[in-house]
Amino acid sequence: MVTMVIYEDFTSFIMTDQHQHGLLSEGFARNWNENNFLGFEKKESVLYAIAQHDRAWIDIDESPIWNDKSGAPYSFHDYPIPIKLQFYRKGIDEIENQNQYAALLCSVHYTNFFMGMAEDHRIRRYLEDEKKRQTKLFDILNIKQTDMELDFHYQLLKFCDNLSLFVCMQEAGALDSGVHEWFKNGIKQPFEQFPEKNFQVEWSSCHEIIIYPFPFNDDFEISVPIRNVPKNLISKYGIEDAYHKTPIHFRTVKIKEN
Known part of the structure; x- marks a missing residue:
């Protein structure tokens, strides 16, 4: 994923820094059963990958920019591809400098975003470069692409990423038509441990989310910093200044089995 997680209501754009969304993802992974x-011996590397998978956007999220075409701040849906790919590389390079297994997971995660899109020469070049990186890391780490543990760790990254987006991409407590279209049928994730292959996720209140089947050790609470940036403030100051003038508040949610 890329910069800012954003949705809007009548008066504001609700904006979450992408790296904060990544840290929230790690909070889910840390509570996994x-x-x-x-x-398990790779757990800390996996947690590092999940926490840092969007770290490339720490700097760029400091200066959100406006998309004239959509009449909204750029978000991970519409950020320009050349810049997006440049920062994907930057982020994985930084992760690789700290943890090679985490870098492998993040590289696999990013390249799978672009399945079926290699007709774009920029994306094709990016995929070629990342495949070279992956080949190198598979060799250094002495693991195979078909490794079951690697697949589980990748699926965990995806699941926690999506669950974090569920928290950040819609109003707390959203029901029925208010639920983002990505989550109306739950979160599909093919974990071997869960034959359902699909997790039902719903808000039971503005402060609680119920998940079934429940993959965590126990009920737990998580928080993420968010800004509700008023549209009238954007009109007056522009998106960057309005964003920084808007105070942070924390969305705190309890994750429950029932």
């Missing part, structure tokens, strides 16, 4: 965690 240890009995269902494959490759």
